[in-house]
Amino acid sequence: MAAETASNRRxxxxxxxxxxxxxxxxxxxxxxxxxMGIFGDTESDKTGDVNANLWAGIALVVVSVVFLTWARLRPVRVPEHVESPDDGGRPPGHQD
Incomplete structure (x- = not known):
């Protein structure tokens, strides 16, 4: 793939x-x-004998890995150049 030209790269x-x-x-x-779930106080009397910090931390790490994997597998492609609109780049409804 080292023979890619500049026009083929995105x-x-x-x-x-x-x-x-x-x-x-x-x-x-x-x-x-x-x-905090591993080393901190579990405060099991407040959460009904469930280590809430541990389980919330595991869930957040899993969701984080999903987001980062999604971004790695399906990256957002940025166009090489963007043509400017005919109105000189002004937003719609803009008046001088």
Missing amino acids: HTAGALDIRNIIGALLGAYGVILLL
Whole structure:
């Protein structure tokens, strides 16, 4: 694939893809809750003998992995160039 020409390559949104941002945030919160569930006080009397932090952390980490995998497998393609509208780039309804 090293013989790809510049016209065949496509740009992707990369780190600015919203799925990467959401996945990273959910992953960070998930890891924090996971660690609190493992090492923190379980407070089982408040949650009915369920370690809520642990289970919420696991769920958030799983959803984070799904978002990041989705962004990796189906990246957003950015067009090479975008043609400007005939009105000089002004938004609809704009008056001088």
